[in-house]
Amino acid sequence: MTTRRFDAIVLGAGQAGPSLAGRLSAAGMSVALVERKFFGGTCVNTGCMPTKTLVASARAAHVVRRARDYGVILNGTFDIDMRTVKGRAQTVATNARNNVEKWLRSMERCTVVQGHARFESHDTVVVGEERLSAERIFINVGGRANIPPLPGVDRIPFLTNTSMLEVDTLPPHLVVIGGSYIGLEFAQMYRRFGSKVTVIEKGPRLIAREDEEISDAIKEILEGEGVEFRLGAECMAFETNAEGVTVRLDCASGDRRVTGSHVLLAVGRRPNTDDLGLDRAGVAVDKRGYVVVDDELRTNVPGIWAMGDCNGRGAFTHTSYNDFEIIAANLLDNDPRRVTDRIPCYALYVDPPLGRAGLTESEVRKTGKPYLVGKRPMTRVGRAVEKGETQGFMKVVVDAATKKILGAAILGIEGDEAIHGILDTMYADAPYTTLQRSVAIHPTVSELIPTMLGELKPGT
Template sequence: MNHSFDALIIGAGQAGPSLAGRLTAAGWTVGFVERKNFGGTCVNTGCTPTKAMIASAKAAHTLRQATNYGLPPAGDFTVDLAQVVARKDAIVAASRASLEKWLTQMPGCTVFRGTARFLSPTTMQVDDAVLEAKHIFLNVGGRPAIPALPGIDQLPFLTSSTILALEELPTHLIIVGAGAVGLEFAQLFRRLGSQVTIVERSPRLLPHDDEDVAAAVADILTSEGITLRLGAECISMALEDGQPVVHVSCEEDPSSSRGSHLLLAMGRQPNTDDLDLAKAGLQADARGYLPVDEELRTTVPGIWALGDCNGRGAFTHTAYNDFEIVAANLLNHEQRRVSDRLPVSAIYVDPPFAKVGLTEAEVRAAGTPALIGKRPMTKVGRAVEKGETKGFIKVLVHAETDQILGASIVGVGGDEAIHCIITAKYAQQTAAFMRRNVFIHPTVSELIPTVFGELKPLETAVQ
């Protein structure tokens, strides 16, 4: 059966549903395709479920720390992972159901369930239905990457998706990969009661961030009993006596890591391999991403790529901004571009790490004349009052223009406090502007003007 629309949207991740809402409100007819769960990675296997479980892990950790707050000890307790998962599942289900209801009841939007494949630059097939439109928006997302490590096909392993379905705590969880996914799951399961080992090829955590950030995050994890196996080269897998074993080559400790469960957290790959791209005249790059211009247009007129599949962000917030860029350019006749947005991100270990703009290492490497301000969380009253004093606030400022270059916050409330710096930087405000602000006491944020008031010259020679 053939169907004709003004637009086709493929994938119900962060960008797709909002775009459908804007287009239909503007009078467009939309064919919407989703082959599995509405909400994409964020709702189903990413932000929503992991942060729900991190909240449970935080509660368990706080209980164990009761005496630090002048309270009687909570005593020994065992976490029932099935109950934690049930809470997470209820939150996910509610979010997914709300989104699905919105789309299926949206006037002007027809939802198709199945896998969409190109037949031509303007037509796609979903099962027996042939869908035609002059505008096609690919929002197909991504999935955990499974690198071809030696022995990986010889043993069971978990991914960031499948680990969410576990209902019994691993005795010893081995995590290969120390990106955001690996670090968050490491602390989560350690706080729920598992022994945890992280195996990472890089000689330190977070190789794309500053060394002081990496050291602070490592301290957070090791202080809770998580084992770090860094500088692990020649990683290979084996199944010995029914248990997964990770063989590594480390200068300090070449011994293998044996555990009850293995989690692969080694990046993600876009879901572009089953779209029959060639029939539309499209070609993905070597990693599977669809190249796009500043307005998210692919190399084929009338086809856009949004979200994780375009390689221009791979965050929920960048995917949503992709929708905003496309909608503004198409419907409002504004010129919004990918390069307008600032590089911002966070890793939700506890306390979290958040950043905006350039790192200290990038400023040094560029030879930019700069000033730096830094304050440990031990000197932030709100952190002391909460009993959470790990980490620091760090800001970087251009020494000649006074413009904000970047900031990193490792510490309690850092994922929220960073936003005042993000907003100021986006508005192209200066350090002087930040110093003049009056923030609410007692908060973590109130020390940010103070940090901007304690700037010192940064030696820009590469160190």
Template structure:
């Protein structure tokens, strides 16, 4: 088999891959962009775009049911899941088409459809073709984990991708996993009219978050009718008559739940098992994530791994930042690192949670002296006017330097307002300087200076 020479091979067309291909192509390199399925990766096809479209539909349904609070009547609200899905499919299809147009127009880039597998260092086979390049970027993403639970193959289960294909609202959706994906689907399906039960093995939701945040998220969803079974581990499945039965363990005894559908939201598995990494000398950890250094370089010379498959971030924005880091270092001789970025993400329930920097438990773990400011959303005029007073704002500040350490904003526009604090952390603006900044009234953001004007010592736990 004759080898075809490229300057760059990009495996996977998620968020980072096409952007790297485009930049290398503009730099005059010959690039092969390989994708075996759909352009756009998880974000476009089974993640951000489709799920946030569903979240928007669910919020519209929820607001229509609250018409009496706002002074109007709508009558009974009926959800047509086929039309909801059609709206989602239309938006996703348009975005995917935009990505395809972008890729087809890239200078110096050949888009190859097929499965890529390493056969030797910096050598990849795709179908009947064998490609070789001095630089290879891997951007293959991850998929929903499917643990080997007893009876799991005797029932039909959903994951974050297949749940998007539902044509009808589930009668009773059982969700295994009380983290970010599970909670977003719990709320939106409940708003569509499903009965929803969430089984989570930890004693509380969202173990990464502070206890007050997790408890408030749970309270918000419980007020909408979502049922939680915490400190309960899913141990078995069994088919019922037109139902799915799930046995859960909450010491000292087991109990059974019965639903019409089961959604598995129990983590992610990287799409690396069939890449032939060993043939290229690329190391992966025990879970399959490709091991990289702080510049996304793998153990193999000339090979980088970006996006979710490298285990350094599970978000679209971290994948995009990976691409920026690699491009800066490889193409422009800079020295950027994943250690430079400040952790940030959101939980897109309604209201959303916006997170930036350190959590309270992170700060406590450092042993440093810190200050905290916390205000309920009912103190925010814009939230009261909008009828959206659930949640709170919390900010953490170094007691000595007055540098902002982190924030948790759970409430109306929390996923947007948190960027004020994220930017302050990144630029080194002190809490005192931000507290003196005049913000526009009436907005949610105007509470940020007020929040920073009322700091008090973070007390040690009893």
């Protein structure tokens, strides 16, 4: 077996890998980038880009149904062409994937190797019949859908977020297992396409990491569109029948059986680390298989880093890209950056979306420190009223002593964009009064954030 030596090896062409390969090669290093399947990783192929394209199609259908509310009269009915819906999402993903591959193959000093890499030692990986060696190896292998070991799950046809993208017909009744981000996004979009949808969640409420009022509001929004929920499903089991798949439940109330034509498993993610041979490199992983890293994303083995979904330090495209920035800054720019420098932020792309930054009120309350809280319903936001989309609310939590913003949530129209004004203030380490005294553009969602900050009250 031949051995090729490089200055660096990047395993995986997800969000962080190509950008790091670009920085390293621009710095004069020879780089091998290894990709086993699709360039672009989860975001490009089975995550953000195709799913948010589907969300956009579902929203278009929703707006058409509401056209009469805006004085627009449509004669007759309309149909959903799921093949076109799927094709549009597939085109967006394919174009992005091809662009990533083209970019990598055009990089000077970067060699693209396609295949499955396995560690042979701390500085060597094997890809097919070829051995690659380097002083620096960067693991960027991403994650995949978790398949829970529920009774009967191995005997039913089920879908994941990946295989769901291949569906080009409308499921008569989609049963979603899991009431968190992926499950709720698919639940709403397929309800808007016309499927009957039932969400089954083991816990007592949806998206348990959020404050209870956020969970309740999102449930109310989706129920208003016809999505059905079964919460507290402590014991689930599956069986096939002539109609599709039946899920047996142990819930506090309601029918103990739900039968649907399709079942989507949306119960978390797991890292793609189980077949990398990490033990041969001596790289430590935690009990869930995530690569253990320090604040600069270094593993326990000198010369090996891990970035993106596989390190358990963030499960988002933006955190993966920030991982690349942290590694590049420390390695190439003499600019000390740390994972703990970043403020948690993310969005849930139901419609209206939830934008989140920093701590929840529940998390702040647990610290025992005095805090202030502000809240404003979207019914009192002019932009929302004008657009006829007044569901949700905005909320902010502030440290009573320092006046620094600790966290915020905006569940409402354009909440995923408006949250950034708050996030920027937090990164600037400025008191909330800086944002409160700003003059925002009217009419926008953001203009009511200073108003909300002027109405803070002690938290309880």
